[in-house]
Amino acid sequence: MTQLNKVNRLSLLQVSQEGKPEEVARRLIEVIELGLIGVGEQLPSESELATRFGVATVTLRDALAILRQRGVVATKRGRNGGSFVCAPVEVSDEFLKARLSAMSSLELRDLCDEQIAISATAAGLAASRSSSAQHQRLEHFVTALQDATTRSELRRADARFHIEIAVAAQSVRLTHAEMRLQAEMGELQWISTTDVQKSTAIAEHRAILQAVVAGESNLARALTEAHIKEGIKRLMDLRFALLEQQESTLQ
Amino acid sequence: MITTPMNDELGQCAQRLEDILCKVFEQLDTLAAEVVTVWNALDAEGKKPTSKDLAFLQPTIEERLSGNDNYIHGTGVVLEPGELADQEMFLEWFYRPSSGKVIPMMLNFNRQSESFYNYQGMPWFTRPKLTGEASIEGPFVDLYGTELYILAFSVPIFAGGHFVGVAAADIALHEFDQLLTRCLLRMKNEAFIINGEGRIVAANSANWFVGNMASRPAAAKVHKLKPLSIEWSLVELPVPR
Numbered sequence: 001m002t003q004l005n006k007v008n009r010l011s012l013l014q015v016s017q018e019g020k021p022e023e024v025a026r027r028l029i030e031v032i033e034l035g036l037i038g039v040g041e042q043l044p045s046e047s048e049l050a051t052r053f054g055v056a057t058v059t060l061r062d063a064l065a066i067l068r069q070r071g072v073v074a075t076k077r078g079r080n081g082g083s084f085v086c087a088p089v090e091v092s093d094e095f096l097k098a099r100l101s102a103m104s105s106l107e108l109r110d111l112c113d114e115q116i117a118i119s120a121t122a123a124g125l126a127a128s129r130s131s132s133a134q135h136q137r138l139e140h141f142v143t144a145l146q147d148a149t150t151r152s153e154l155r156r157a158d159a160r161f162h163i164e165i166a167v168a169a170q171s172v173r174l175t176h177a178e179m180r181l182q183a184e185m186g187e188l189q190w191i192s193t194t195d196v197q198k199s200t201a202i203a204e205h206r207a208i209l210q211a212v213v214a215g216e217s218n219l220a221r222a223l224t225e226a227h228i229k230e231g232i233k234r235l236m237d238l239r240f241a242l243l244e245q246q247e248s249t250l251q
Numbered sequence: 252m253i254t255t256p257m258n259d260e261l262g263q264c265a266q267r268l269e270d271i272l273c274k275v276f277e278q279l280d281t282l283a284a285e286v287v288t289v290w291n292a293l294d295a296e297g298k299k300p301t302s303k304d305l306a307f308l309q310p311t312i313e314e315r316l317s318g319n320d321n322y323i324h325g326t327g328v329v330l331e332p333g334e335l336a337d338q339e340m341f342l343e344w345f346y347r348p349s350s351g352k353v354i355p356m357m358l359n360f361n362r363q364s365e366s367f368y369n370y371q372g373m374p375w376f377t378r379p380k381l382t383g384e385a386s387i388e389g390p391f392v393d394l395y396g397t398e399l400y401i402l403a404f405s406v407p408i409f410a411g412g413h414f415v416g417v418a419a420a421d422i423a424l425h426e427f428d429q430l431l432t433r434c435l436l437r438m439k440n441e442a443f444i445i446n447g448e449g450r451i452v453a454a455n456s457a458n459w460f461v462g463n464m465a466s467r468p469a470a471a472k473v474h475k476l477k478p479l480s481i482e483w484s485l486v487e488l489p490v491p492r
Contacts, residue, residue, distance in 0.1 A: 051352065051354075052348060052354055053348065054348050128463065128464065129450070129462055129463055129464060131448045131450070133374075163394070166392070167391070167392045167394055170390070170391075170392060170400070170450075170462035170463075171392065171462070172392055172398070172399060172400050175392050175394065176398070
């Protein structure tokens, strides 16, 4: 085996593994999204945060760099310096479209594969393991999707439904995997949302919930798989349309 | 060698499990008693307690968390709204991160915020409040606090005849499992522990998955675990493991 091949093999292993700085960054984002540290507030000092997360200061600095890059915090230098929480940025449709068109067909298909592996499995398990209290929580997030109007509201209600399914499945790993997937997808699914898309998503979530409540594992799994494929297909179609548009303006 | 009769195995195993559970509850009772002492003293002076009056719990809490019982992920007291002069909702709570020293738990008590952490609706708070008895909630995947599969133990705190709050502990099931499973392995037959909703908390056979809802065969022997308020049972099946 050549050195290059070895490196390639290793990088393949790393794809699915979240690095330490990314993990710390994700947890900090969760803390900020929970509102534990409000907009404009200062983050605790680097050494304090490093102790809190049990990581080296270097790792924490890398995590802060990720947050800065994503516009979650801004760092001021000098005596009264430090990292401050920025107001959440309203991402434009154009930005999301640019992100989508830069993705490859393979990437989208692979995302679909992983989401099915995680979310559909979780739904199947939730059907056999969830309690009535969890059914009520799920119901709450179907209603939240109905009530949602802005893109970030739609996305949050949608993401929460899937995360709560994993919680109902009683799996810590599936819950983490689902949270990571939802964070990765961001608001992509909700670019240029139509009423039809919204009502379809609500109907699909409701059908999954019904299967979970009825304890129909296979049905819950199959419905979730179909729901995910539907979503990714829509993204693929949207991407093709965007690329086509770009092509035609080039000519 | 002393051989125990088969029919006593279930009882002995139940006794051991109860001892383990009681140890956690005893620690919470100690915490609750400390709160009551201070509440009574302040009441005698005609003062209403403030959040600062709870700081005296810190050494006890830190001692618990730095002890050998590494299954305690976090512990402290959670106050009934209106009990403190300076804060509406409050908790004196510390937890042990995956590494490093014990740190205080921060939660969002801003009612306007979407992520408002309203513990007044959470079973580990409401159940001891309503029944006046010890409670175990879970296991459940804790999405916000700990990112673990958690059992929430709680006991009510009553001072001067009224409900003040709860003393509680988050027990990480992946650590606690060691203790429970070792007890269950003393049984020759397949056995598992189920909670009030019928979910398996621990088992001594790969035929029974933790977190699954248990279907209870008719021939199973069921032993209710004490304290009875927790609604946990030890189930023994007529099948050798």
